[in-house]
Amino acid sequence: MPQVDFYHLTQSTLDDALVMLVKKCQVAGKKVLIQCPRPAAEAIDDALWTHDPESWLPHGLDDAPGADRAGIWINSGAEGNPVSAEFLFLLHGAERPDMGGFERVFNLFDGRSEAQVAQAREQWRSWKASEDLTMRYFAQDDTGRWEQRQ
8 A cells, every 4th residue: 555645845846845855765775756747747857957966866758768777767648657666756736547556656736836736635635535545744844844744
């Protein structure tokens, strides 16, 4: 049963939060699949290459070559896992029918966007009804630290 964690961004940008979490996944030895629609997928692709000049996160996008050697992959479709990732990141309202195939799912959404907050609330209600998922909610405090909330 996968753990689904909602991350309500109020202080960090999506890029900052995503890069921080993906780096933690790498340290834990987990492969990551990031799912988001185009054109956001291209922006995430750029962010992973350039976000931190001191370190870069090798990855690929959609049907690019190299999935057999990558630990991070960006997918703009609703299916496929070319890197056999254990962890899934859902961005910009993305959803997948096969979330149960992942150990952990991270749903990141921008708290400054009413549309993203409304979409995340609907996802929470819908997914909470599933007995196959364990749900948690994290929000940032005024300093940007994550707090688990009920």
